[in-house]
Amino acid sequence: MTDPNCLFCRIIRGEISSKKVYEDDHVFAFEDISPKAPTHVLIIPKKHFAGLKEAEVADAEIIGRCHLAAAQIARQRNIEQGYRTVVNVGPGAGQSVFHLHVHLLGGRPLAWPPG
Ligand code: AMP
Ligand code: ZN
Numbered sequence: 279m280t281d282p283n284c285l286f287c288r289i290i291r292g293e294i295s296s297k298k299v300y301e302d303d304h305v306f307a308f309e310d311i312s313p314k315a316p317t318h319v320l321i322i323p324k325k326h327f328a329g330l331k332e333a334e335v336a337d338a339e340i341i342g343r344c345h346l347a348a349a350q351i352a353r354q355r356n357i358e359q360g361y362r363t364v365v366n367v368g369p370g371a372g373q374s375v376f377h378l379h380v381h382l383l384g385g386r387p388l389a390w391p392p393g
Contacts, residue, residue, distance in 0.1 A: 281326045286377035290324055304340055305347045307382075316385030317355050321347050328376040330367045341378070348382040357384035364392070 280287040288294045289308060296308035299319050310318040323340040327333060333341060345363055352361045361384030366373040 279325055281377070284326055284377050285375055286320075286322050286379065287326050290322070300347055300351055302347075304343050307347055307351060310381070315383040315388070317352070317357055317361070317382060319348070319351055319382040321345075321351075321380040321382060323378060326377055329373060329378050330365050333378065337378075344378075344380045348380055351382055352384060355384070360384065360388060362388050362392075 280290065285294065289296045290306050298306070298308050300307040300321075304324055305321060306324055307319050307321040310320050321344045323337070323344060325337070325340060327337060330341075348361075348363045352358055361382060364381040364383065365378070366381070
């Protein structure tokens with residue numbers, strides 16, 4: 279279920295500190311350590327898998343739960359005028375941590391297309 283050496287699994291287990299935003303049986307959310315917007319929260323499944331590329335049909339529900347948690351956090355923070363959920367897939371897209379995570383970015387104008 280969790281990977282002993284994975285940074286985000288270690289955050290879920292509390293071995294590495296984080297600023298927790300939300301937690302339920304399936305999902306954990308915390309502030310990004312290097313925020314790129316006034317709201318920059320990472321939402322992760324408690325089950326370890328490397329990313330969207332590695333996801334299986336059995337992971338469909340948890341991927342949806344991560345996005346629904348993002349929507350709930352956005353509602354609580356009053357950023358529903360415009361926010362973005364992002365999943366970077368692979369090093370070429372900037373993925374640097376190989377435990378699936380949804381970025382929630384908001385609280386400022388967000389340009390399109392992203393870089
Ligand atoms: P990505 O580049 O899409 O893989 O996103 C990884 C994100 O994790 C980056 O935005 C980092 O700033 C963030 N990050 C890395 N280490 C930590 C940490 N210890 N606590 C919180 N966020 C982190
Ligand atoms: Zn992990």
